[in-house]
Amino acid sequence: MRSVWLWIAVAVCSLCSVRSGSSDGFEKPRDTLILDTELMASKVSMVPLTLIQGADSKGAVCLDGTLPGYHLDHGFGSGANSWLIHLEGGGWCDNHSSCEFRKTTRRGSSKFMEKALNFTGILSNKPQENPDFYNWNRIKLRYCDGASFYGDSQDEGSQIFYRGRRIWQAAMEEFMSLGMQKADQALLSGCSAGGYASILHCDDFRQRLPLSTKVKCLSDAGMFLDAVDVSGGHSLRNMFQGVVTVQNLQKDMSSTCTDHSDPTWCFFPQNLVSDIKTPMFLLNSAYDSWQVRQSLAPSSADPRGVWKACKSDISRCNSSQLQFLQEFRKQMVLALNSFSASPQNGLFINSCFTHCQSETQDTWFAQDSPKLDGKRVAESVGDWYFDRTNNVKAIDCPYPCDKTCHHLVFQ
Numbered sequence: 243m244r245s246v247w248l249w250i251a252v253a254v255c256s257l258c259s260v261r262s263g264s265s266d267g268f269e270k271p272r273d274t275l276i277l278d279t280e281l282m283a284s285k286v287s288m289v290p291l292t293l294i295q296g297a298d299s300k301g302a303v304c305l306d307g308t309l310p311g312y313h314l315d316h317g318f319g320s321g322a323n324s325w326l327i328h329l330e331g332g333g334w335c336d337n338h339s340s341c342e343f344r345k346t347t348r349r350g351s352s353k354f355m356e357k358a359l360n361f362t363g364i365l366s367n368k369p370q371e372n373p374d375f376y377n378w379n380r381i382k383l384r385y386c387d388g389a390s391f392y393g394d395s396q397d398e399g400s401q402i403f404y405r406g407r408r409i410w411q412a413a414m415e416e417f418m419s420l421g422m423q424k425a426d427q428a429l430l431s432g433c434s435a436g437g438y439a440s441i442l443h444c445d446d447f448r449q450r451l452p453l454s455t456k457v458k459c460l461s462d463a464g465m466f467l468d469a470v471d472v473s474g475g476h477s478l479r480n481m482f483q484g485v486v487t488v489q490n491l492q493k494d495m496s497s498t499c500t501d502h503s504d505p506t507w508c509f510f511p512q513n514l515v516s517d518i519k520t521p522m523f524l525l526n527s528a529y530d531s532w533q534v535r536q537s538l539a540p541s542s543a544d545p546r547g548v549w550k551a552c553k554s555d556i557s558r559c560n561s562s563q564l565q566f567l568q569e570f571r572k573q574m575v576l577a578l579n580s581f582s583a584s585p586q587n588g589l590f591i592n593s594c595f596t597h598c599q600s601e602t603q604d605t606w607f608a609q610d611s612p613k614l615d616g617k618r619v620a621e622s623v624g625d626w627y628f629d630r631t632n633n634v635k636a637i638d639c640p641y642p643c644d645k646t647c648h649h650l651v652f653q
């Protein structure tokens with residue numbers, strides 16, 4: 243039953259995107275326009291999965307060897323020649339057994355990916371949900387390599403393919419052939435592990451496009467800090483070290499970093515962001531809920547579970563726990579220092595207990611979305627992308643001062 247509904251949604255949706263791709267629909271008689279608007283409002287946001295045919299001949303495959311995929315909703319009207327590429331997130335695998343397991347999930351195999359996705363927030367095709375990018379060509383590139391589109395190796399013995407870098411290349415070639423080569427504007431974005439991937443690939447994205455194309459990058463929740471956890475250890479550093487080792491990432495890293503530093507150090511975004519030449523916007527919470535839960539207070543660092551309430555609901559942190567989180571925020575602000583000095587870069591660092599604010603409608607652009615300096619996330623990113631205001635750099639006051647937050651609460 244579920245797949246039948248999905249099929250209907252996909253069928254209706256592809257009809258709509260063909261329609262909106264050919265015209266804005268504004269020259270139609272008024273009664274048909276109302277009908278179309280209603281139809282589109284209810285269905286058009288489900289966008290079908292397309293597999294990249296022939297990617298396997300380039301070795302560009304998911305962990306299990308299946309084809310990589312993406313979802314494309316065509317641009318229309320004044321956005322027909324503009325391209326938004328949004329990289330999906332979903333953590334990493336950091337050892338052989340977790341990568342082997344990942345092959346059996348949508349994060350490691352296109353066999354298990356949703357056949358259609360709802361495009362909301364920065365991916366929405368409605369101006370009232372996404373004021374600046376709604377009529378662009380909008381693509382969500384699926385994440386199935388386990389290392390932020392960065393690896394290029396293979397585990398021969400157990401047939402695990404670590405080919406994120408080739409997936410990135412094959413996807414870029416596909417998008418270029420679909421018209422991105424003639425883009426007049428482009429934005430590379432992504433959330434979480436995908437937000438980190440947009441940092442890693444930002445300058446490469448710039449280089450693939452004509453000089454005349456306006457190109458910028460947005461990283462949402464991709465500033466993973468090399469922080470000390472609640473037990474005094476380095477949980478995230480250990481995880482990143484595992485990712486670097488299992489996929490042999492060191493060989494593809496810039497020698498300007500690896501010549502003087504440890505490859506795991508070179509894999510932390512705080513050590514890369516200020517060297518990016520392309521204009522970049524960092525959207526992040528200074529109390530990023532994923533980092534609090536997985537980097538600062540993972541169960542391995544909190545065996546007695548004294549952080550359980552606090553890491554599920556920031557309002558339940560006691561004063562010493564809150565003090566720990568305030569130190570983390572200070573580290574975040576410090577890590578952004580030199581990045582922030584560049585006039586072409588943008589910042590929206592708020593103090594909400596959350597993770598990924600561009601994909602979800604209620605945090606990107608809704609009536610009561612979180613604000614900084616009176617602007618919602620979509621407005622800040624738009625002002626920065628289109629150079630409507632100088633210096634879009636906002637850093638929130640420490641928790642709990644911000645009353646516009648929608649803090650997440652975990653079970």
Ligand SMILES: *[C@@H]1O[C@H](CO)[C@@H](O)[C@H](O)[C@H]1NC(C)=O
Binds near residue numbers: 336337338339340
């Ligand atoms: C592999 O990684 C997973 C997830 O990070 C972890 O739970 C597991 O203990 C690790 N296994 C080994 C053998 O290191």
Ligand SMILES: *[C@@H]1O[C@H](CO)[C@@H](O)[C@H](O)[C@H]1NC(C)=O
Binds near residue numbers: 287360361362603
């Ligand atoms: C898609 O997202 C919109 C906007 O958030 C929501 O109203 C709608 O119910 C969603 N549709 C599906 C099928 O999930």
Ligand SMILES: *[C@@H]1O[C@H](CO)[C@@H](O)[C@H](O)[C@H]1NC(C)=O
Binds near residue numbers: 548549560561562
């Ligand atoms: C807060 O919780 C921690 C456990 O993380 C505990 O050690 C500490 O005594 C508590 N502090 C206060 C002030 O209650």
